[in-house]
Amino acid sequence: MKIYDVLRETYSALSGNKVRTGLTMLGIIIGIGSVIAMTAIGQGAQNSISSSIQSIGANLVMVMPGAQRSFGGPSGGRGGAQTLTVGDADAIEASVSNVAGVVREVTSRKQVVATGTNTNTSIIGTEASYSTIRNVAIDEGSFITSQNVLSGSKVAVLGPTTRDDLFGVGATGVVGQKIRISGSEYNIIGITIAKGGSGFSNSDDAIYVPYTTAQRYLSGNKYLSEIDVSAQSSDVSAQVQTDITSLLMQRHNITDPTKTDFNTMNQADIIATASSVTSTFTALLAAIAGISLLVGGIGIMNMMLTTVTERTREIGLRKAIGAKRRDINFQFLTEAVVLTFTGGFLGIILGWLIAFGISYLGIVQASVSLSSILLAFGVSALIGIVFGYYPARHASSLNPIDALRFE
Amino acid sequence: MIEIKNIVKTYKTGDIEFNALNGVSFTINDGEFVAIMGPSGSGKSTLMHILGALDSPTGGTYFLDGKDVSTLSDDQLADIRKDKIGFVFQSFNLLPRTTVLRNVMLPLIYEGVASEEREKRAKEALASAGLDESHFTHLSNQLSGGQIQRVAIARALVNNPTLILADEPTGNLDTKTGEIVLETFRKLNKELGRTVVLITHEQDVAEHADRVLFIRDGLLIEDKKKIHKHI
Structure with missing residues (x-):
């Protein structure tokens, strides 16, 4: 056949x-x-x-203020407290082992004015290491430098969405122009590359300024709204998280771990x-x-x-x-x-x-x-x-x- | 030419042995038209299976065209059936939902005949079996009983066999259609010189043959040659 x-x-x-x-x-x-x-x-x-989750940054441990400790009074709500200081961040950088970097942040929402347009967006007061730790890349110009932080200069880096809102979609030549935030004038020194929503916040719709500038002109106090700590690897992020918790409890004179005035979040845990x-x-x-x-x-x-x-x-x-x-x-x-x-x-x-x-x-x-x-x-x-x-x-x-x- | 000598077939069911054939001998020459007759249980079906190389005898010899068939393996028997024997069954056994032409060509597939040659030979066989050309492309289940049996006869003819073996070919047909089918066998025998062996239990069917072999209780009891009424 x-x-x-x-x-x-x-x-x-x-x-x-x-x-x-x-x-x-x-x-x-x-x-x-x-x-x-x-x-x-x-x-x-x-x-x-x-x-x-990975796009937020690598091996991140985030420290945020907890509820304001008040005795009998109304609770200020989680995250609303003013408990984290630059000193806390310095202490973490100095004494916690296996830390690759620390980012100080002062975040607020403000009305931003450019020539003829305005928008309301989050103003993230931060420092140079933010771009590496939080995976934010620069498209044009430069990110905030440590010199900017030291001198508290009024410079701003725009997210692409904010740039589109203020100057028109895909506008060029924005670097060098000026915007006004809360009555002060800021020089635009850079634009970031779009990275899309991360699930927690949209890093494209934001303005980055030095955190020292944000403390002085925007929040008007010495507190931080978030400290991001990058661990050297995902294996040690749990240890870094525990160390930060005990260090901050000691610095804030807290003995009961259920009554801390701050919260820590470990990216590895979120992923797991x-x-x-x-x-x-x-x-x-x-x-x-x-x-x-x-x-x-x-x-x-x-x-x-x-x-x-x-x-x-x-x-x-x-x-x-x-x-x-x-x-x-x-x-x-x-x-x-x-x-x-x-x-x-x-x-x-x-x-x-x-x-x-x-x-x-x-x-x-x-x-x-x-x-x-x-x-x-x-x-x-x-x-x-x-x-x-x-x-x-x-x-x-x-x-x-x-x-x-x-x- | 068919020569069988002392054919014995024993069936075993557990410890009980049963002889379906008890030593049958006869010779059928090329071009004969023979009926094998006997009541049911006489052993005629067993004899047909052995003649058709569907089964091997327990004892005795069977020579088909000078070749000993009684000791062959399954595959060798398949080759004998393919080359030398054409079957016509009581229940027709055509492939359902398949055209007449494909049904007739089926044996040639196993012979490895080229496809144009196959079609040519199938059409010739159908013409010899007396089926009208308009039915060639019909499906097998669209035909009447008589037409179906003629397709089956054409299928039995197509491989140019030494022997056409028909097992109760009219058993499922009415008398009139049965007559037409039996006439077809007669025509094949007279005009094409085919050797035809008919197995039946009906006297008037056996009447059509030139020679009748009576089988009873596994033995050949009568071998009657006669001049056919049509001649």
């Missing part, structure tokens, strides 16, 4: 019963498609969450929590997809078994007119392979289309992984071939007389 004839026989057998062939393939298509799409969505969600959530989510999706693959597999199994049983007489006839056992085996194996591979191929396309559609709609940036394709395809191909081949092997070994008499 020639290969061409085997393929023609296969085509004729599969197209002879289009409904059954279609349903069998549908099982494979849905099984494979859902595994691929769902793992792609889970993977995409995980990627987007960890990359957005977020990825444990997303991996649970991925596992859930994979489980649902796995069930549909299993159901698809049982469908294939069922179809193959009925097909072969139903065609026992045909097998008997083929043997009677001269087909050898291997001709029969080969024909049924080819049918199973063509069926599962065609279905598998369509399933991969379907999964890909779903993943693409979801990415296109911007729900989540789904990423199709090769391993999920191989897994889904492998499982269904295995089921299809085993359950297509095994009953055919049995039928082909029957005596043609018995096969012809089979009812």
Whole structure:
């Protein structure tokens, strides 16, 4: 029997019963498609969450003021207290080990005026190390220098969104112009590169000034609104966080750890929590997809078994007119392979289309992984071939007389 | 030419042995039209299976065109069926949802005949079996019983066999259609010189043949040659 004839026989057998062939393939298509799409969505969600956390900065430990300690009076609310000082930041820099850098910040929201336009945005008083620790890159001009901080100069670096609001979208030649914040005039010395929302704040819609300037002209006091500490690696960030907590408790004369006037947040913890959530989510999706693959597999199994049983007489006839056992085996194996591979191929396309559609709609940036394709395809191909081949092997070994008499 | 000598076939069910054939011998020459007759349980079906190389005898010898068929392996028997035997079954056994032409070409696929040659031979066989050309592209399930059996006869003819073996070919047909099918066999035998062996339990079907072999209890009890009424 020639290969061409085997393929023609296969085509004729599969197209002879289009409904059954279609349903069998549908099982494979849905099984494979859902595994691929769902793992792609889970993977995409995980990627987007960890990359957005990563964009805040590397191995960050953030220290923020807690509630104002008041005895009996109304609570000032978390973050509203004025408890962190430049001295605290200096102490952290000097005595906590494994610290790569410390950033002092004084943040407030102010009305900003340029020639003819104005906007309301956050004014981040900070220092030179901010750009490296918080992953803020400069597009044009320069970032705040330590000289600016020392002298408390009135210079400002604009985020691209703020630049667009004040000078028009994509405006050039902004560096060197002046803006007014709370009645004082500031020289624009740089524009940052857009990095998108980080999930906590939008670093593109902000104006950066030296923190000393912010203390003097904007907040009018010596306190800091946040201290960002960068640990040398993600392994030591927990130790850095504990050390900062005990150092600040000592400096603020607090003994009860539940009554601190500051909060610390460790980026590694946020990532770990977020990825444990997303991996649970991925596992859930994979489980649902796995069930549909299993159901698809049982469908294939069922179809193959009925097909072969139903065609026992045909097998008997083929043997009677001269087909050898291997001709029969080969024909049924080819049918199973063509069926599962065609279905598998369509399933991969379907999964890909779903993943693409979801990415296109911007729900989540789904990423199709090769391993999920191989897994889904492998499982269904295995089921299809085993359950297509095994009953055919049995039928082909029957005596043609018995096969012809089979009812 | 078919020569069988002392054919014995024993079936074993557990410890019980049953002899379906108890030593049957006869010779059928090329171009004969023979009916094998007998009541059910006589062993005629077993004999047909052995003649058709579907089964091997337990004892005795079977020479088909001078070749000993009684000791061959499964695959060698398949080759014998492919090259030397054409089957016509009581229940037709055409492939469903498949055209007449493809059904007839099926044996040639296993022989590895080129596809134009296959189509040519299938059309010739269908013409010999007396099926109108307008039916060639019909699906097998769109035909009447008589037409189906003629397609089956064409399929049995297409590989140019030494022997056409028909097992109760009229069993599922009404008398009138049955007559037409039997006439087709007669025509093949007379005009194309085909050797035809008919297995039946009906006297009037056996009447169509030139020679009738009666089988009972696994033995050949009568070998009756006669001049056919049409001649």
